[in-house]
Amino acid sequence: MIKSFIEVNEESHFPIQNLPxxxxxxxxxxxxxxxxxxxxxxxxxxxxxxxxxxxxxxxxxxxxxxxxxxxxxxxxxxxxxxxxxxxxxxxxxxxxxxxxxxxxxxxxxxxxxxxxxxxLPVEIGDYTDFYASKEHATNVGIMFRGKENALMPNWTHIPVGYHGRSSSIVLSGTDIYRPQGQTKSPTADKPEFGPCRQLDFELEMGCFIGPGNEHGNPILVENAEDHIFGLVLVNDWSARDIQSWEYQPLGPFLAKNFATSISPWVVPLEALEPFRIAGPQQDPEPLPYLQSATPASYDINLEVSLKGKNMSQPQTIAKSNYRHLYWSMAQQIAHHTITGCNLNPGDLLASGTISGPEKESRGSLLELAWRGKEPIEFVNGETRVWLEDEDELIITGWCQGENYRIGFGEVTGRILPARNLNIKAKEALFNGNN
Missing domain, CATH: 2.30.30.230 (Fumarylacetoacetase, N-terminal domain)
Incomplete structure (x- = not known):
């Protein structure tokens, strides 16, 4: 194993084998x-x-x-x-x-x-967020549609995704203001406006595109990884209550556009090669344009910790692994461009929430606390079902080699209270003029 003249601890994320x-x-x-x-x-x-x-x-x-x-x-x-x-x-x-x-x-x-x-390491032109974890999609489906209809009919046939907002992608360490918007409880007659009450994190990873493709010329799945420069950690913050009211019929909008945090170091795909593994068995077999004989996943350990304002240190709340993703990066790129859509240098493609088969491997509070029914308990006696103001969320990830690690550092973010918009004063003024 080669070593650097710079001393590097074997638990460091940045040995000479990495070089992000x-x-x-x-x-x-x-x-x-x-x-x-x-x-x-x-x-x-x-x-x-x-x-x-x-x-x-x-x-x-x-x-x-x-x-x-x-x-x-x-x-x-x-x-x-x-x-x-x-x-x-x-x-x-x-x-x-x-x-x-x-x-x-x-x-x-x-x-x-x-x-x-x-x-911020990249000028991000476009941002696409996928929904590539079968365990995550199944968990969410069970909560909202029941076990019999957990996965939508298309899920095992296409890498489901949506176009996100690149302007609100921020660097790790950036504080996140609690978003505000319309929500509607099941028993209410009409929606109300106010701060999000069900603020969540999403454990994800993202890949940055290097050379893109010409408009009208799709990228073949067997060539897709040649277009991937490197990977980062991603926390795609989510306002669950805003999303539940707005998502029909066109999907996420304000619930996802307020902030997405990424780690500062971009790990080259070449550095991950020793940790390449096969992904989950895909059944049914994908259509030919999504088929690849090359193992296309990676053994990347992922951990999520939370530190509240009254906690002396962060507490780990989830441990997962990139290998759980059902749809590979190569398949995501092939599907994204099959229509002729052109990717460009600096585009970010995120994996969607990465959840595994065990409870501790679930990649969001929505799943960990099972939509509020199973609160997470902390050593100081506090509990969480959703993120509270002043909570700090820390995601880290690494590949474990023999006496070295290929790490991604951290992506962190702290929740600040919603900004004072004086909506009530505006409402009073409006009603007074009418």
């Missing part, structure tokens, strides 16, 4: 640029570029690592990504003196992560 990409800046240099995480440090690729280390790759004179997003680099394709990764990995090896013994270059190119600010 991100966008950062420092106090001494506020220009946003591309970096790679290695242990507790960030390697500044713009510095390496200035010193000519990438001149032999296809990105010569492109200066993609001086950009404030990964989009330009992602657009260059798999061959370039692989060459760049090889160069970086070589420079960081413990037995290669080029960077290790060059003190001036090392001081210029390496920054401790405590001294940098991470930024």
């Amino acid at each position: 990409y991100g966008i950062f800046r420092t106090k001494s240099n506020e220009k946003s640029r591309v970096g790679v995480a290695i242990g507790e440090y960030v390697l500044d690729l713009s510095v390496l570029d200035d010193h000519g280390f990438f001149d032999e790759t296809l990105i010569k004179n492109e200066r993609v690592f001086h950009e404030g997003s990964l989009n330009k680099f992602m657009s260059l394709g798999k061959e370039t990504w692989s060459k760049v990764r090889q160069i970086i990995q070589h420079l960081l090896r413990e037995d290669v003196p080029t960077l290790r013994d060059h003190k001036t270059l090392r001081n210029e190119a390496l920054h401790h992560q405590s001294e940098i600010e991470l930024l």
